[in-house]
Amino acid sequence: MRYFVAVAxxxxxxxxxxxxxxxxxxxSRAIHRLERRLGARLLERTSRAVALTEPGAVLLREARxxxxxVEAAERRTRRAALAATGQAGVVLAAKAGAxxxxxxxxxxxxxxxxxxxxxxxxxxxxGEQERMxxxxxxxxxxxxxxxxxxxxxxxxxxxxxxxxVLLPAGHPLAGRTGxxxxxxxxxxxxxxxxxxxxxxxxxxxxGPQVRDHTQLYELVSLGRACWIAPxxxxxRLRDDLAAVPLLDAPPVTTVIAxxxxxxxxxxxxxxxxxxxx
Amino acid sequence: MRYFVAVAxxxxxxxxxxxxxxxxxxxSRAIHRLERRLGARLLERTSRAVALTEPGAVLLREARxxxxxVEAAERRTRRAALAATGQAGVVLAAKAGAxxxxxxxxxxxxxxxxxxxxxxxxxxxxGEQERMxxxxxxxxxxxxxxxxxxxxxxxxxxxxxxxxVLLPAGHPLAGRTGxxxxxxxxxxxxxxxxxxxxxxxxxxxxGPQVRDHTQLYELVSLGRACWIAPxxxxxRLRDDLAAVPLLDAPPVTTVIAxxxxxxxxxxxxxxxxxxxx
DNA sequence: CGGTATCGATACCCGTCGGGTATCGATACC
DNA sequence: GGTATCGATACCCGACGGGTATCGATACCG
Numbered sequence: 001m002r003y004f005v006a007v008a009x010x011x012x013x014x015x016x017x018x019x020x021x022x023x024x025x026x027x028s029r030a031i032h033r034l035e036r037r038l039g040a041r042l043l044e045r046t047s048r049a050v051a052l053t054e055p056g057a058v059l060l061r062e063a064r065x066x067x068x069x070v071e072a073a074e075r076r077t078r079r080a081a082l083a084a085t086g087q088a089g090v091v092l093a094a095k096a097g098a099x100x101x102x103x104x105x106x107x108x109x110x111x112x113x114x115x116x117x118x119x120x121x122x123x124x125x126x127g128e129q130e131r132m133x134x135x136x137x138x139x140x141x142x143x144x145x146x147x148x149x150x151x152x153x154x155x156x157x158x159x160x161x162x163x164x165v166l167l168p169a170g171h172p173l174a175g176r177t178g179x180x181x182x183x184x185x186x187x188x189x190x191x192x193x194x195x196x197x198x199x200x201x202x203x204x205x206x207g208p209q210v211r212d213h214t215q216l217y218e219l220v221s222l223g224r225a226c227w228i229a230p231x232x233x234x235x236r237l238r239d240d241l242a243a244v245p246l247l248d249a250p251p252v253t254t255v256i257a258x259x260x261x262x263x264x265x266x267x268x269x270x271x272x273x274x275x276x277x
Numbered sequence: 278m279r280y281f282v283a284v285a286x287x288x289x290x291x292x293x294x295x296x297x298x299x300x301x302x303x304x305s306r307a308i309h310r311l312e313r314r315l316g317a318r319l320l321e322r323t324s325r326a327v328a329l330t331e332p333g334a335v336l337l338r339e340a341r342x343x344x345x346x347v348e349a350a351e352r353r354t355r356r357a358a359l360a361a362t363g364q365a366g367v368v369l370a371a372k373a374g375a376x377x378x379x380x381x382x383x384x385x386x387x388x389x390x391x392x393x394x395x396x397x398x399x400x401x402x403x404g405e406q407e408r409m410x411x412x413x414x415x416x417x418x419x420x421x422x423x424x425x426x427x428x429x430x431x432x433x434x435x436x437x438x439x440x441x442v443l444l445p446a447g448h449p450l451a452g453r454t455g456x457x458x459x460x461x462x463x464x465x466x467x468x469x470x471x472x473x474x475x476x477x478x479x480x481x482x483x484g485p486q487v488r489d490h491t492q493l494y495e496l497v498s499l500g501r502a503c504w505i506a507p508x509x510x511x512x513r514l515r516d517d518l519a520a521v522p523l524l525d526a527p528p529v530t531t532v533i534a535x536x537x538x539x540x541x542x543x544x545x546x547x548x549x550x551x552x553x554x
Numbered sequence: 555c556g557g558t559a560t561c562g563a564t565a566c567c568c569g570t571c572g573g574g575t576a577t578c579g580a581t582a583c584c
Numbered sequence: 585g586g587t588a589t590c591g592a593t594a595c596c597c598g599a600c601g602g603g604t605a606t607c608g609a610t611a612c613c614g
Contacts, residue, residue, distance in 0.1 A: 001350065013591060026573050028592060033571095038351060040358030047580045047590055055357035061538055062350035062413070069346040073278065073339035074315060080332035081317030136339070151537030152429050260428030261338055290562060303602050305563060310600095324561055324609045 001063045003030045004042065008060045009199075011050045065134075072136030072259075079136075089118030090266035093138035095148075096123040097213045099254050100236060102159060103142065106256075110273035117266050125212070126195050133259060140267050144230070145253040153257040156275050160253045164234060164243040166220050166227045174242035181248050190226040193219060217241060230254075278340040280307045281319065285337045286476075288327045342411075349413030349536075356413075366395030367543035370415035372425075373400040374490045376531050377513060379436060380419065383533075387550035394543050402489070403472050410536060417544050421507070422530040430534040433552050437530045441511060441520040443497050443504040451519035458525050467503040470496060494518060507531075 006016040007027065017024040035042050042056035052060065082088035094103055110116055122138050130149055132138035142158075143150050165184050167174050173187075191207040193216060202209045208225055210216045219225040221240045230252040234243050256274045258267050283293040284304065294301040312319050319333035329337065359365035371380055387393055399415050407426055409415035419435075420427050442461050444451050450464075468484035470493055479486045485502055487493045496502040498517045507529040511520050533551045535544050 001347070014589090022572090023574060024591075025575085025593080030572080032592090038354050038358070040354055042354075045591065047592090048582060050591085054361050055354050058357040059350060059354040061540065062346070062353050065538060066343065066346035066350045069339070069343035070278070073336060073343045076339050077315050077317055077319075077332050077336040080335040081315070084331050151431055154428055261342060263338065291560090299601090300603060301562075302564080302604085307601080309563090322562065324563090325611060327562085 001034075001059075001067060003027055004034055005060060005063050005067065007031060007043065007050070008052055008056060011052075013050065068131070068135040072134065075136035076139075079139075083117070089120055090140065090264065090270065091120045091122050091132075091138045092270065093122040093124055093129040093132040093141040095126065095129065095142070095144065097233070098144060098230070099142055099159075099232060102232070102254060106270070106274045109276065110270050113269050113273060115265065116269060119270070127198070129257075131198075133257065139262065139264060140256060140258045140270050143255050143257050145255060146250060147252070150255060150257050152260070154260045154262075155255040155257045156271055158254045158256055158274055159232075160251050161231045162251055163228050163246045163249040164231050165246050166217075166229055166237070167242045167244060168221055168223045169240050169242045171223070171242065173244060176244050178245045178247045181246065184226060184228070184246070187226055189223070192227065193225045278311075278336075278344060280304055281311055282337060282340050282344065284308060284320065284327070285329055285333060288329075290327065345408070345412040349411065352413030353416075360394070366397055367417065367541065367547065368397045368399050368409075368415045369547065370399040370401055370406040370409040370418035372403065372406065372419070372421065374510070375421060375507070376419055376436075376509060379509070379531060383547070383551045386553060387547050390546050390550060392542065393546060396547070404475070406534075408475075410534065416539065416541060417533060417535045417547050420532050420534050422532060423527060424529070427532060427534050429537070431537045431539075432532040432534045433548055435531045435533055435551055436509075437528050438508045439528055440505050440523045440526040441508050442523050443494075443506055443514070444519045444521060445498055445500045446517050446519045448500070448519065450521060453521050455522045455524045458523065461503060461505070461523070464503055466500070469504065470502045 003016070003020060006020050007013060010016040010019065013024050013027055013031075017027040020027065031043065038055075038059070040055040040059075041053050042059055044051045044053055079088050079091075107119060110119065122132060124132060127148055129138065129141040129143055133141045133153060141153075143153075143155070165179055167190070171190075173179065173183075191205075193207045193210040194202045194205050195210060196202055208219055210219060210225075216225070216227055217238055220227055221238065228246065228249060229243075231243075231245070237243060256271055258271065280293070280297060283297050284290060287293040287296065290301050290304055290308075294304040297304065308320065315332075315336070317332040317336075318330050319336055321328040321330055356365050356368075384396060387396065399409060401409060404425055406415065406418040406420055407430075410418045410430060418430075420430075420432070442456055444467070448467075450456065450460075468482075470484045470487040471479050471482050472487060473479055485496055487496060487502075493502070493504055494515055497504055498515065505523065505526060506520075508520075508522070514520060533548055535548065
């Protein structure tokens with residue numbers, strides 16, 4: 001299945017084999033075996049191009065989930081073994097730079113619990129927490145709806161807040177008490193930047209490409225972009241940026257999320273600490 | 278992993294090997310390899326007894342989920358291949374005997390859609406739908422909260438209803454207009470029956486053991502048990518049974534549930550038909 | 555207290571399957 | 585039409601999964 005996912009993502013046997021660290025012929029045969037076992041043509045291949053069939057697309061989705069589940073099983077078991085000897089705690093995934101004070105409060109509240117264990121923070125990029133939770137790199141995560149997808153997890157709401165638009169400090173609109181989405185969307189010369197998708201490629205569009213928040217703030221400060229962020233990011237802003245409340249932006253809900261079958265005491269404790277605080 | 282789950286469930290290498298259709302020595306070695314690969318003692322074993330360690334319990338939970346995901350991937354791919362040739366539709370799992378008219382309405386509403394495909398009904402026993410959805414035997418399911426666990430699925434609420442208690446027709450309380458849980462719990466000689474758990478064993482307790490609804494109704498009719506059911510089951514009751522509204526029972530919510538990553542048009546259509554009706 | 559039965563571990567053997575290299579056959583491109 | 589690219593095929597090898605026979609430990613019983 002790992003092999004199939006690699007080929008389906010690359011749509012190229014040679015590159016997929018390289019990525020998997022094996023030669024191309026065994027890969028071809030492995031895919032053939034898989035097709036025979038499932039009784040389905042997964043890939044439409046000519047000697048010049050490879051394309052997914054309908055069943056192939058289904059398998060790609062399902063196989064990704066299955067591989068994540070297998071990896072999660074291995075990782076969580078390894079961590080459980082370490083935890084038994086006191087060498088590991090619980091892994092909390094959070095977006096770097098988001099909900100900082102909420103996170104601090106949560107960690108304090110949990111640390112005060114009687115049977116608290118070590119909390120290993122896993123700071124990740126945009127939308128990566130979901131994956132971390134799925135493949136067992138993390139045990140709990142802070143997500144921001146509607147930006148992150150919480151589908152398939154148990155969640156508990158922590159906070160709902162409105163959003164602000166970030167502008168260069170000297171911008172004509174920086175003094176306004178409120179703005180509407182429509183006004184922001186048509187700001188001349190201040191498009192929303194584009195973030196890389198999970199595979200590292202950027203979506204089509206006209207905004208500048210950014211990779212992290214430092215680049216983002218730099219662009220906004222330079223008057224080349226604007227950005228929309230939750231209100232709670234305001235106190236930690238650089239002073240060359242201005243924040244103007246958005247009147248009609250969808251509210252952002254911060255939730256704590258965990259795999260639905262989680263039975264870990266530490267996760268339960270974190271959730272308790274989070275909802276109590 | 279299949280091997281480990283078998284041993285963890287049986288807590289006996291010999292029986293597990295038999296269940297897996299292999300000999301005992303290869304099974305021993307397989308478990309050893311797994312333990313070495315994960316760097317964790319999974320089972321505490323003497324020559325007389327086998328017990329799960331802490332990491333072993335974690336792996337048991339995670340491995341079950343992972344195996345379900347793998348099976349789901351295979352099943353859904355096979356069905357997608359059949360669907361491409363028009364030989365298969367979408368599988369809807371429902372509890373036999375529950376929500377019958379709601380189900381009928383749903384099927385009618387969906388069949389009227391322009392691009393409706395065949396709906397294969399999968400009637401299952403108490404609490405089996407969740408499993409069916411997880412391992413790919415079903416694509417959508419009707420669940421009854423709080424009896425069924427919908428954790429990990431996307432759901433849409435269809436109906437909420439109160440519950441009634443089923444009594445033999447001639448019972449002294451059968452004429453009452455309402456009862457409280459406390460009264461039902463202490464009905465002399467009318468305990469709630471026990472249903473088998475997923476492994477086929479019955480929980481400890483004093484109620485009679487039942488395996489299906491026919492047995493259940495028979496017991497109620499004979500004055501050996503009572504039963505609590507959603508109000509909607511009333512119109513289809515045998516006339517030797519009486520139903521009395523329960524005033525303080527938790528309401529039952531019927532939901533339609535599907536795997537969160539499902540991208541199937543047919544599932545979307547069924548959900549649309551269900552929520553519209 | 556010794557005999558026995560039970561149960562997991564170990565020793566040894568074998569076939570299959572995953573992986574590698576060399577090469578073919580087809581197709582797009584110059 | 586020559587060539588380069590790319591997946592499929594042919595052939596070989598080592599490792600791993602599975603089987604049988606047997607050991608070692610422990611609980612049970614007369």
